[in-house]
Amino acid sequence: MSATEATTGSQPAIRTRGVTRDFKAGQQTIRVLHGIDLDVCPGELTYLVGESGSGKTTMISIMCGILWPTDGDVEVFGTDIYSLSDTDLVNFRLQNIGFIFQQYNLIPSIDAASNAAVPLIAQGMDRLEARDRAVAMLDKLNIADQADKLPNQLSGGQQQRVAIARALVHEPRLVVCDEPTAALDAKSGRRVMDLLREVGVAEDRSVIIVTHDNRIFDLADRILVLEDGRITHDGTDMPEDH
Amino acid sequence: MLWIAIRMLTGDKQKFYGLLFGIAFSTLLITQQLTIFVNLLERGASGTYNVSSADVWVMDPVSRTTDVAYALPSTALDQVRGVPGVDWAVPHLRAQASVRTKDGDLEGVAIIGVDDATLIGLPKNMIDGSTEVLSQPDSVIIDDVGATRMFPGQSPIGERLELNDQRAVVRGVADAIPSFTSTVVLYTKYSQALRYVPGTRNRLSFVLVGAADGIDAKTLSERIEKQTGLKAQTRDEFARDGVQFIIENTGIPLNFGITVLLGFIVGVAIVGLTFSLFIRDNIKQFGALKAIGVTNGKIAQMVAVQAGMVGMIGYGLGVLGTVGFLTAFANDPTFKGFYIPWQIPLISFAAMVLIIVLTGWIALRGVMNTEPAAVFR
Ligand SMILES: Nc1ncnc2c1ncn2[C@@H]1O[C@H](COP(=O)(O)OP(=O)(O)OP(=O)(O)O)[C@@H](O)[C@H]1O
Ligand SMILES: [Mg+2]
Numbered sequence: 001m002s003a004t005e006a007t008t009g010s011q012p013a014i015r016t017r018g019v020t021r022d023f024k025a026g027q028q029t030i031r032v033l034h035g036i037d038l039d040v041c042p043g044e045l046t047y048l049v050g051e052s053g054s055g056k057t058t059m060i061s062i063m064c065g066i067l068w069p070t071d072g073d074v075e076v077f078g079t080d081i082y083s084l085s086d087t088d089l090v091n092f093r094l095q096n097i098g099f100i101f102q103q104y105n106l107i108p109s110i111d112a113a114s115n116a117a118v119p120l121i122a123q124g125m126d127r128l129e130a131r132d133r134a135v136a137m138l139d140k141l142n143i144a145d146q147a148d149k150l151p152n153q154l155s156g157g158q159q160q161r162v163a164i165a166r167a168l169v170h171e172p173r174l175v176v177c178d179e180p181t182a183a184l185d186a187k188s189g190r191r192v193m194d195l196l197r198e199v200g201v202a203e204d205r206s207v208i209i210v211t212h213d214n215r216i217f218d219l220a221d222r223i224l225v226l227e228d229g230r231i232t233h234d235g236t237d238m239p240e241d242h
Numbered sequence: 243m244l245w246i247a248i249r250m251l252t253g254d255k256q257k258f259y260g261l262l263f264g265i266a267f268s269t270l271l272i273t274q275q276l277t278i279f280v281n282l283l284e285r286g287a288s289g290t291y292n293v294s295s296a297d298v299w300v301m302d303p304v305s306r307t308t309d310v311a312y313a314l315p316s317t318a319l320d321q322v323r324g325v326p327g328v329d330w331a332v333p334h335l336r337a338q339a340s341v342r343t344k345d346g347d348l349e350g351v352a353i354i355g356v357d358d359a360t361l362i363g364l365p366k367n368m369i370d371g372s373t374e375v376l377s378q379p380d381s382v383i384i385d386d387v388g389a390t391r392m393f394p395g396q397s398p399i400g401e402r403l404e405l406n407d408q409r410a411v412v413r414g415v416a417d418a419i420p421s422f423t424s425t426v427v428l429y430t431k432y433s434q435a436l437r438y439v440p441g442t443r444n445r446l447s448f449v450l451v452g453a454a455d456g457i458d459a460k461t462l463s464e465r466i467e468k469q470t471g472l473k474a475q476t477r478d479e480f481a482r483d484g485v486q487f488i489i490e491n492t493g494i495p496l497n498f499g500i501t502v503l504l505g506f507i508v509g510v511a512i513v514g515l516t517f518s519l520f521i522r523d524n525i526k527q528f529g530a531l532k533a534i535g536v537t538n539g540k541i542a543q544m545v546a547v548q549a550g551m552v553g554m555i556g557y558g559l560g561v562l563g564t565v566g567f568l569t570a571f572a573n574d575p576t577f578k579g580f581y582i583p584w585q586i587p588l589i590s591f592a593a594m595v596l597i598i599v600l601t602g603w604i605a606l607r608g609v610m611n612t613e614p615a616a617v618f619r
Contacts, residue, residue: 060618101530103526
């Protein structure tokens with residue numbers, strides 16, 4: 001077990017203590033996470049890597065407030081998120097967290113800019129104003145010219161950038177991505193990581209990425225390795241044996 | 243978010259139209275069938291409505307409707323005239339007869355004998371000719387639906403008929419509400435009718451009564467019953483009995499009831515399936531919205547807006563369809579005088595709301611049960 005303390009003196013972006021998660025599989029209960037203590041620092045691009053089934057998705061879901069841990073506490077920027085009421089937790093996510101899903105889950109019948117504007121619209125911003133902000137974000141991602149197109153008129157890479165724009169448009173303090181580069185070629189994958197660092201990482205913000213894409217391991221500030229629900233490595237590089 | 247909900251719905255053209263079709267079809271079926279049902283039922287009262295001037299109908303105690311009547315004794319007329327509060331009382335004869343047309347066809351018709359002097363018993367309006375024609379020998383007035391049936395595509399005026407082997411000449415066309423069976427109706431003077439109707443048993447079917455000023459029909463009818471021992475009903479009561487007779491003696495309520503129920507079930511099935519498919523197709527998007535930070539309440543609103551929109555447009559189309567149907571068939575004698583009672587759109591609206599709520603609720607449960615964590619799978 002490795003308790004990873006924050007390297008800076010400031011408040012950690014994420015702080016987990018004793019996080020376990022069990023899943024029921026028929027009669028049996030399987031423990032997927034075994035009491036994870038972890039501090040994720042602001043201003044860093046953190047990778048969570050590990051073999052398939054090691055619990056990466058489970059861990060990241062718990063850290064971003066969409067999956068309840070069986071046990072343990074999770075603080076995101078100082079808020080004990082699982083002690084919030086359901087509605088407060090939903091609103092906390094809306095204000096503070098950006099999501100990039102592997103299947104981008106864009107809404108097919110609204111154009112790219114409107115898709116990217118969804119978090120702002122959900123926050124209650126006027127639709128056209130939200131759309132303008134989304135176009136500005138698409139511009140940062142170099143696809144402002146695609147703003148009026150429907151998702152199915154975009155290439156896979158363009159769709160992903162729309163999804164990234166949606167994750168960043170409301171300037172959340174924490175961005176989480178599960179396997180963002182799995183479907184991309186090496187060059188596009190690196191480009192996406194650059195974009196995420198450029199737009200998502202700042203002094204008071206951080207990005208957590210679940211991946212097993214070894215082509216991009218060199219781009220991380222910090223790499224955490226998960227093995228069978230335990231963190232077995234924590235450093236700026238991958239361990240030798242991987 | 244509601245804008246997004248609507249775009250999600252209308253963006254999926256196939257399902258959107260499928261949903262609209264389901265609701266519209268269901269609404270059309272329910273509205274149209276109920277309309278025909280009610281209008282047909284009301285025809286059970288057509289015999290009463292056609293004689294608008296009679297306040298009270300007096301009949302034998304066993305008589306039930308204008309067409310199901312037992313003969314009165316000939317003394318009845320004078321008895322009724324003797325009741326205080328009766329302004330006027332006239333004889334009214336209703337009988338069946340066979341008519342042989344010029345081409346030799348045989349057709350069953352209803353003969354209505356109206357008071358010789360006052361012509362009370364005739365429908366209020368004439369379409370062709372005037373009521374005066376009845377003073378000419380052998381004159382009959384035919385009802386308009388009967389005219390189109392017996393003399394399709396030609397004017398019936400001047401046509402000769404053999405009515406129970408007696409000569410009759412059509413000299414006018416009355417604007418009448420057709421009977422439930424759409425039987426051809428021939429109006430003639432009471433004295434003339436007696437000649438057309440053979441035998442001596444049925445000489446008087448009803449006594450039609452006008453109430454004197456200051457006495458209401460209900461009071462008068464009770465007084466007549468008490469004093470004569472005959473059955474007396476106000477126009478409204480008698481009309482209702484005519485409707486009731488059809489309800490009791492035909493399979494109509496059951497048949498229409500089944501069709502309306504089928505319309506409802508088909509609606510639930512089409513809308514339920516399509517809506518569930520629509521939600522299932524969009525479940526990932528809904529899941530993403532939930533993860534991003536849209537509350538279940540907001541999601542429920544989105545689904546409600548989607549369902550509500552489909553419901554309102556589909557309902558509008560369905561009612562328009564019914565109106566279109568009635569307009570298209572306005573000149574068909576079968577649908578003469580058909581109208582949509584205001585209660586019927588309300589009923590189909592309620593049915594539509596029920597369909598929407600039921601199917602929307604089922605679909606919504608799917609969304610509610612989606613864990614936001616599912617988006618990472
Ligand atoms: N909802 C669930 N119900 C039951 N078991 C689950 C559920 N989610 C995950 N698991 C189990 O938990 C373990 C870890 O799953 P998880 O998805 O976190 O792995 P992962 O590291 O993301 O793997 P991959 O690289 O294949 O995505 C697996 O054994 C999986 O079967
Ligand atoms: Mg995973």
